[in-house]
Amino acid sequence: MYEKFASEILASQPVPEPRSAEGLRLVFFSGNYNYVRxxxxxxxxxxxxxMEQQGAEARIYSPTSDTPAFEPAGTLISVxxxxxxxxxxxRIARGLSGRHCREIAxxxxxxxHLSAPDPLGHSAKKLAKSLHTPVVASVHTRFETYFEYYGFGWARPAGEAILRRFYAGLDEVFVTSQGFGDMLREQGLIERAATWSRGVDKTLFNPDRRxxxxxxxxxxxxxxxxxGFVGRLVLEKGLDMVAAAANELLRRSIAHxxxxxxxxxAxxxxxxxxxEAVFTGFLQGEALATAFASVDMLLNPSVTETFGNINIEALASGTPVVAAQASGSMCIIEDGVTGRLVPATDVTGFADALQVYLIDHQARSAAGAAxxxxxxxxxxxRINGAVLARYREIIGADIAKA
Structure with a gap:
C-alpha cells in the first residue's frame, strides 16, 4: 500500500527545499495529542x-475525543x-488507513515526526520510507518501564525489542538530555540522538504565586x-513510594x-x-502555579518520564525537588543544590532527603534560590528553535542526496 502511494506522488514534481521555516510542511503522529493533558x-x-509561528504548516494525526483536555496547535486529524x-x-492508535496515506502523500x-511506538507510528514510518521522506522520532515516555507497575515484568524484553525496531533507521531521535540519549544508546534502544529539552513559562510559574x-x-x-506531589494519579508516577516515604516520616515523628x-x-x-494528605484534584493554569509556589518542596519519585516538566515548574517557583535518580530528573536536578536525588526504591533515602528540607529552613531556601x-x-x-534548525539540516541533507 505504501509503495503504491509513493510511486504515484514521486512521479510528480519533487518536494522543493524550503529556504526557511516558511513553506515547511511537517506531519506529526501522536498517541495522545490533546485528549488527555x-x-x-x-x-x-x-x-x-x-513551527507554525515560523511559517511552517503542520498536520497532526492522533486519536481524538469529543471532550479534549485542551485546544490543539496545528491541524489535528483524527485516526x-x-x-x-x-x-x-x-487510547491506542491503529495504523494509517489508505485514505490517510493518500492524504499525507x-x-x-x-x-x-513520530512520537509514540504504536501501530500509528510504525505505519507512518513505513510510509515515510516509501516516500523517501526524512523521518524522526522523539522519546517522550519510558514505555519499557511500565511493565513492572502492572504485573507484566516478564514482557519487558519483548517491549524493548519493539522499541529497537521502531527507532532503527531513523534520521534522528530527539531526547530530553544528552545523558538520557547516552543511556538509550548504551541500552541499544536508539542509534543516534539530538537534544530537545523542555521550557517553562516563568511568567506563570514563579515564587510570587505563593x-x-x-x-x-x-x-x-x-x-x-x-x-507537594503533582501529577496524574497512576501507579507509574511512583504513588507507592510517596505513601511509603510519608509514612516513614510519620514513624519518625517528623511534622509535615x-x-x-x-x-x-489510582x-x-x-x-x-x-x-492525612490533602487532595486538591486536577489543577491547571494559575491555580497550578499557585500550588507549585505554595508548597515547600516537591516530591517526584517517578522513573517513567524522560524529562519531568514538573521538575522545572517547581524550580521556577522557587521550590526544591526531591526526586528519583532517573532520566527524567537527573538531567534537571543538581543533587544537593536545587534538590536531592534518591535511588528510586530507597524509602529511607526519600524520607532522609525530605526530612532535611522539613526541619532546615535555610537548606530549603538555598535550594529554592538555586x-x-x-x-x-x-x-x-530557544529550545524549539534548535529542533527547527535540526529539521532543516536533515531536510537539506536529504535533498542534497536526491
Missing amino acids: DGANQALNRLVAY PSVSIPGRAEY EFRPHLF NLDWRRSLGIADDEVVI RVVVVGEGP RARFEEQMP GLEAAKAYDWD
Whole structure:
C-alpha cells in the first residue's frame, strides 16, 4: 500500500527545499495529542505552535475525543483507535488507513515526526520510507518501564525489542538530555540522538504565586511545612513510594503535611494509603502555579518520564525537588543544590532527603534560590528553535542526496 502511494506522488514534481521555516510542511503522529493533558503532549503542542509561528504548516494525526483536555496547535486529524484495557482514558492508535496515506502523500511533507511506538507510528514510518521522506522520532515516555507497575515484568524484553525496531533507521531521535540519549544508546534502544529539552513559562510559574490564603483554604497552618506531589494519579508516577516515604516520616515523628495535586484512576487507592494528605484534584493554569509556589518542596519519585516538566515548574517557583535518580530528573536536578536525588526504591533515602528540607529552613531556601537560577536556562523558543534548525539540516541533507 505504501509503495503504491509513493510511486504515484514521486512521479510528480519533487518536494522543493524550503529556504526557511516558511513553506515547511511537517506531519506529526501522536498517541495522545490533546485528549488527555500531560507534559509530553503539551510539549509537542508547543513545538507545533512554534513551527507554525515560523511559517511552517503542520498536520497532526492522533486519536481524538469529543471532550479534549485542551485546544490543539496545528491541524489535528483524527485516526481510528481503541481504548486501553484498564486505562480507558488512554487510547491506542491503529495504523494509517489508505485514505490517510493518500492524504499525507498528497500533502508532500518535508519531514515526518513520530512520537509514540504504536501501530500509528510504525505505519507512518513505513510510509515515510516509501516516500523517501526524512523521518524522526522523539522519546517522550519510558514505555519499557511500565511493565513492572502492572504485573507484566516478564514482557519487558519483548517491549524493548519493539522499541529497537521502531527507532532503527531513523534520521534522528530527539531526547530530553544528552545523558538520557547516552543511556538509550548504551541500552541499544536508539542509534543516534539530538537534544530537545523542555521550557517553562516563568511568567506563570514563579515564587510570587505563593499564597498563604490558598494554603489556609486547605486547612494548612502558616507555620506548617508542606510536601507537594503533582501529577496524574497512576501507579507509574511512583504513588507507592510517596505513601511509603510519608509514612516513614510519620514513624519518625517528623511534622509535615502532604498536598496531592492531580487526578487519575489510582486516586481512591492513594487516598487509602495517604489518609492525612490533602487532595486538591486536577489543577491547571494559575491555580497550578499557585500550588507549585505554595508548597515547600516537591516530591517526584517517578522513573517513567524522560524529562519531568514538573521538575522545572517547581524550580521556577522557587521550590526544591526531591526526586528519583532517573532520566527524567537527573538531567534537571543538581543533587544537593536545587534538590536531592534518591535511588528510586530507597524509602529511607526519600524520607532522609525530605526530612532535611522539613526541619532546615535555610537548606530549603538555598535550594529554592538555586532552582530559580537554574530555571533561567529553560526557554521554550530557544529550545524549539534548535529542533527547527535540526529539521532543516536533515531536510537539506536529504535533498542534497536526491
